[in-house]
Amino acid sequence: MIITFYGVRGSTAVPGPQTARYGGNTSCVHIELESGHDLILDAGTGIRLLGRKLAHKSTPVNILLSHGHWDHIQGYPFFAPIYQVDRDINVYISVDSGRKLLSSLFEQMDGTHFPVRAEDLPSNNIPKFKGVESELYEREGIKVIKRGLNHPGGGVAYKINENGVTCAYVTDNELDPPYTPATTYDQWVDYLHGVDVLIHDAQYTEADMPHKHGWGHTLISQVRRLATDAEVGTLVMFHHDPDRSDSELDEIQIENEKYLKSHRAPTRSLCAAEGMRIELTKPVLGGETRISIGP
Numbered sequence: 068m069i070i071t072f073y074g075v076r077g078s079t080a081v082p083g084p085q086t087a088r089y090g091g092n093t094s095c096v097h098i099e100l101e102s103g104h105d106l107i108l109d110a111g112t113g114i115r116l117l118g119r120k121l122a123h124k125s126t127p128v129n130i131l132l133s134h135g136h137w138d139h140i141q142g143y144p145f146f147a148p149i150y151q152v153d154r155d156i157n158v159y160i161s162v163d164s165g166r167k168l169l170s171s172l173f174e175q176m177d178g179t180h181f182p183v184r185a186e187d188l189p190s191n192n193i194p195k196f197k198g199v200e201s202e203l204y205e206r207e208g209i210k211v212i213k214r215g216l217n218h219p220g221g222g223v224a225y226k227i228n229e230n231g232v233t234c235a236y237v238t239d240n241e242l243d244p245p246y247t248p249a250t251t252y253d254q255w256v257d258y259l260h261g262v263d264v265l266i267h268d269a270q271y272t273e274a275d276m277p278h279k280h281g282w283g284h285t286l287i288s289q290v291r292r293l294a295t296d297a298e299v300g301t302l303v304m305f306h307h308d309p310d311r312s313d314s315e316l317d318e319i320q321i322e323n324e325k326y327l328k329s330h331r332a333p334t335r336s337l338c339a340a341e342g343m344r345i346e347l348t349k350p351v352l353g354g355e356t357r358i359s360i361g362p
């Protein structure tokens with residue numbers, strides 16, 4: 068499993084000198100599975116560059132959306148494979164997030180907000196409604212399990228397992244919301260226990276609270292506690308606040324390392340950056356999953 072980050076920012080794209088190293092594009096992560104399948108987590112502005120790469124292939128594209136907020140769908144009209152004749156684009160949407168999510172993806176291409184209309188695309192944009200149960204997708208050794216996010220309007224987290232290697236994508240999630248959560252903290256610990264890579268919303272610091280309590284994003288201090296409690300292999304902090312500069316993210320990274328060391332956690336922490344690539348492999352004869360991280 069190879070995980071590559073194309074967009075790591077939350078809320079809105081923020082290009083500029085303050086965000087040049089970690090990147091300013093909004094949410095998009097590409098997962099290349101050993102079986103050759105391409106999964107795309109969210110279609111924020113980062114999906115544009117990924118589309119240029121995937122346009123050289125002809126295999127189906129499988130998109131899993133967390134929810135329909137702009138920063139997770141806005142890159143879709145700029146995703147090159149949707150303009151390829153007969154290219155299969157499977158958009159997986161869980162039944163409980165439903166038609167509203169699908170319309171947010173396609174109605175932005177209505178001829179007014181974008182010149183090309185969704186119905187005029189030459190590709191096969193195939194919405195797949197799945198998942199009254201917790202399982203979204205299962206075939207050829209791949210299993211995707213979903214979970215409800217604590218976020219205004221709802222949303223879905225995904226845990227992708229291929230032959231014993233796991234990556235969880237939990238963005239736009241508030242671990243301690245001021246309302247009854249879709250998923251409690253203890254349920255998150257259970258769902259995420261032992262995953263190799265956890266990509267989690269890490270938008271806020273203590274300075275953002277209390278006035279952003281209930282906005283659907285998590286305190287970085289709570290995310291590192293969750294990663295420790297769930298004994299995840301690698302925590303990737305994701306969905307950075309648009310106001311968070313590169314140097315502030317460097318400081319957060321140092322704080323996280325100190326926390327994990329002082330708690331003797333088996334977890335490594337990283338700040339997601341555009342272009343970051345994580346390769347996960349399970350030794351044929353069993354044992355720990357191997358991880359290599361590169362630019």
Ligand SMILES: [Zn+2]
Pocket residue numbers: 077078094136138139239306
């Ligand atoms: Zn978002």
Ligand SMILES: [Zn+2]
Pocket residue numbers: 134136218239283
């Ligand atoms: Zn959101």
